[in-house]
Amino acid sequence: MSRFIAALTAALALMAPVAQADPVPSDWPSVLAEAKGQTVYWNAWGGATATNDFIAWAGQQVQDRYGVTVEHVKLSDTADAVSRVLAEKAAGKDAGGAVDLIWINGANFAAMKQNGLLFGPWAEDLPNWRYVDVAGKPTVQSDFTVPTEGLESPWAMAQVVFYYDTARLTEPPKSALALADWIAANPGRFTFPQPPDFLGTTFLKQALLGLTKDPALLQQPVEAVDYDAITAPLWAWLDGITPSLWRSGRAYPQTGPRQLQLMADGEIDLAISFSPSEASTAIANGELPDTVRSFVFDGGTIGNASFVAIPYNASAKAGAMVLADFLLSPQAQAHAQNPDILGYGTVLAMDSLTPDQRAAFAALDLGIATLTPAELGATLPEPHPSWAVKLAEDWTARYGVAH
Numbered sequence: 001m002s003r004f005i006a007a008l009t010a011a012l013a014l015m016a017p018v019a020q021a022d023p024v025p026s027d028w029p030s031v032l033a034e035a036k037g038q039t040v041y042w043n044a045w046g047g048a049t050a051t052n053d054f055i056a057w058a059g060q061q062v063q064d065r066y067g068v069t070v071e072h073v074k075l076s077d078t079a080d081a082v083s084r085v086l087a088e089k090a091a092g093k094d095a096g097g098a099v100d101l102i103w104i105n106g107a108n109f110a111a112m113k114q115n116g117l118l119f120g121p122w123a124e125d126l127p128n129w130r131y132v133d134v135a136g137k138p139t140v141q142s143d144f145t146v147p148t149e150g151l152e153s154p155w156a157m158a159q160v161v162f163y164y165d166t167a168r169l170t171e172p173p174k175s176a177l178a179l180a181d182w183i184a185a186n187p188g189r190f191t192f193p194q195p196p197d198f199l200g201t202t203f204l205k206q207a208l209l210g211l212t213k214d215p216a217l218l219q220q221p222v223e224a225v226d227y228d229a230i231t232a233p234l235w236a237w238l239d240g241i242t243p244s245l246w247r248s249g250r251a252y253p254q255t256g257p258r259q260l261q262l263m264a265d266g267e268i269d270l271a272i273s274f275s276p277s278e279a280s281t282a283i284a285n286g287e288l289p290d291t292v293r294s295f296v297f298d299g300g301t302i303g304n305a306s307f308v309a310i311p312y313n314a315s316a317k318a319g320a321m322v323l324a325d326f327l328l329s330p331q332a333q334a335h336a337q338n339p340d341i342l343g344y345g346t347v348l349a350m351d352s353l354t355p356d357q358r359a360a361f362a363a364l365d366l367g368i369a370t371l372t373p374a375e376l377g378a379t380l381p382e383p384h385p386s387w388a389v390k391l392a393e394d395w396t397a398r399y400g401v402a403h
Contacts (some may be wrong), residue, residue: 005106023318025125031318036067038319042308044103046074047255050281053341057335062326068319073099076255077196078108085117085311097313101320101339104309106144107385108296109152119310119317121150126321129153130330133349139305140347144382145219152307155327156336157345159379160206160301163279164270165263166339167291172270174298176210180241187244189269193259194252194401196392203272204391205383206302208234218383222390231391233399242399253403264288276376277343279371282369284340293369305347330357339367 023031042059046052052072059070075081081102088097104112112118123129132140132154140154141147164172173182183190193200210217211233217225242249246268253259260278262268264287271280273294282288308327310320326332330353333346343366350358366372 022119023321025120025122025321028125028127031321032066034318035275035316035322038316039069039071040100040316040319040323041071041073041098042103042320042323043073043099044100044101045076045078046072047076048257050285052343054336057341058323058326058332061332062323065324065326066319068316068322069316070323074398078102080200082108082112082117085112085313086115088114088313089117094313096315097311099311100314100316101323102309102311103306104152104249104381105304105307107388109143109148109307109309112311113146113151117312118151119312119314120152122310122321123148123150123153123324125150126153126325126328128325131328131330131333131352132346133347133352136349137305137347139303143307144304144385144388146385148307152309153324153328154305154307154347155324155332156306156342157303157304157347158274159276159296159303159345159376160202161273161276161278161294161296161371161376162270163263163273163288163292163294165266165289165292167267167289169269172295174295176207176237176297180237182198183241183244187271188246188248190241190244191246191252191262191268192272193255193261195395197255198388198392199256199259199272199274200252201388201392201395202274202302204234204238204360204395205387206272206297208297208387208391209302209380209383211237215380218387219381220323221384222386227390231394235394236393238395240397249399249400260287263292275343276345277337277339277367277370280339281343283369284367290368294371296371297376298377300380302374302382303379304382306344310331330360334360334383336362337361337366338364339370343367345368360402 019383023034042056055072078176085099102292173179195201212230217230253262259271260282263271279292279294283290308324310317314320333348336342336344337346
C-alpha cells in the first residue's frame, strides 16, 4: 500500500502544473516576450463613456504594438475587484487569478498592500518611468499618505474642482462656509454623489479640510486622533445644509456622471469633479452647455494620482506591466490630457520629454472651462485612507438613503 501511495503521489506531482516564475520587471525584453499573446483583464471603473473609450483605445494600442489583448472588466466599485482577489487568496488560489490589473488608489490600495495582495515592486522598473515627475508631483509615490514602494504605477493626475453654469450663477461660493450660505439661499440647487461613491466621499473630505482647525491631523489614521472632535464641525455643517439640498436631501445621484446629468438638465447649479477638465470635456461632447465654467475653493482643493496595480496572483503579470508602461508613454499621456478624450492631468515631467513630445502637450487646447495650473491653486494632500472609509460609513448612518 505504501508503494502504491508513493507511486500515486509521484504521478500526481507529474500531472500538477508547474508554477511559472514571476516576470522580472527589470528584464524588459523578457517581459515583452512573455506578454505577447497574453490577455490582461483590466478591472477599472466603467461608469463613463469617455473612460471606457480611452481604455478601449489603449487596449487596441498594446494589441497592435505588443500582441497583448486587453479586456475591460467594468466596475462600479473598485472594492469589488479587491474582494475578488482577497477571496482567491483565502481559497488558496495563489496563481491564475481572475484580476490582472486594477485601477486603484486610496483605501483599496492600502488594504491590498496591508494584506499582501500585490505583485511587486515593479512600477519604477518600467521603461517609461523615466518620464514621471517624481519631484514635482510627489503623490506619484505616495497614495493617500501610503508609500507606493513600486507596487502601483501612476497614470493620471486629478484635483478637485467645482463647475457651475454662468447662465444661472454669476459668482460661485469659494469656501465650505460660503457654499453653506449659498445652499441656504438657493434650496434644491446643489447635491453631491452619495457616499460611499468615491466622489461623494471626496466631497466630505474636501468640506472637512475647510472646516477643521488642524488639517494636518487628517494625515494620521482616524484611530490615532480624536475623530469625534475633529469631525464635529463637518456633521454640524451637513446638518445645516442637508434639508436644503436637491430633493431636500432625501435622494442623491449615485455617481459623478449622474450628477453631471442633473447639471445638464438644469436641476442643479453647481457640481463637484475630480477632473479639472471634466466640464470642458462634457461641453465638447455636447453633454453640458458652453456657459459652464470651473472654479476651486480659495483655500485649495484635494489632489491625487490615479494608479494601476497588479494582484499577487495575476495570470498575466507581464502583459499588465506592458499595459501600465504604455499608459505612462508620452503618447498615451497626451491623449488622456486632451479634453475631447478624458482631460486628465499628466503624471509626466515636461522637461524629461523630447521637443516633439512636449509640443504634443503644448498643442492641446485644454478647453473653455478648464482652469490653468495657476488658477487651480494649492493642491491639498489626501487624508489617510482610513478617513474615507470612516466618513462614508458615518455619513451613511446619519444621512444615507435607500435606493
